Amino acid sequence: MTVRDLAILPVKAADAAALAAAVRKNTKALHTRVRELPAWRKENEIVMKKSHFAAVLLFLAAAVGALTAGYLYIRRREKELDEYESLLFSEDFDEDEAPEADEPAEEPAAE
Incomplete structure (x- = not known):
């Protein structure tokens, strides 16, 4: 920063402070006017x-x-239980025709 920029900083800061004060004052006045509107001041609302x-x-x-x-x-x-139930009680599988795993398969006769 140059010396000129440093000299201008307090002036800019004062302008910003004045602007902030004006905004605050206007905002407070507007807020007060809005609160005084009859529509905003109903009883038991x-x-x-x-x-x-x-x-x-x-x-x-x-x-x-x-x-x-x-x-x-x-x-x-x-749906899963209905599918399981239909598989469990289906008539496609007959226990009499099912091959049993315990019985060994027939071996061809030895010569």
């Missing part, structure tokens, strides 16, 4: 903050998601 509203929406979305996940799991599990 329940007001919900935006953050509370967002929290309620997120809670409801989480509850719906959990219920959906549970439903999908139960539906998939029911």
Whole structure:
């Protein structure tokens, strides 16, 4: 930085401080005017903050998601159990015709 830039810094800082003070003053005045509006000053009015509203929406979305996940799991599990039951009690497999593993296969006669 040059000497000229260093000399201008206090002036720029003062301008920034004056601007900040003006913004604060105008914002405070606007806030006061808005609070004095008759629509904002109703008796026994329940007001919900935006953050509370967002929290309620997120809670409801989480509850719906959990219920959906549970439903999908139960539906998939029911399909698996129905498939297992159909395999278990199917008539395609007959125990009388099934080869038994304990009996050795017949060997050709030795010459």
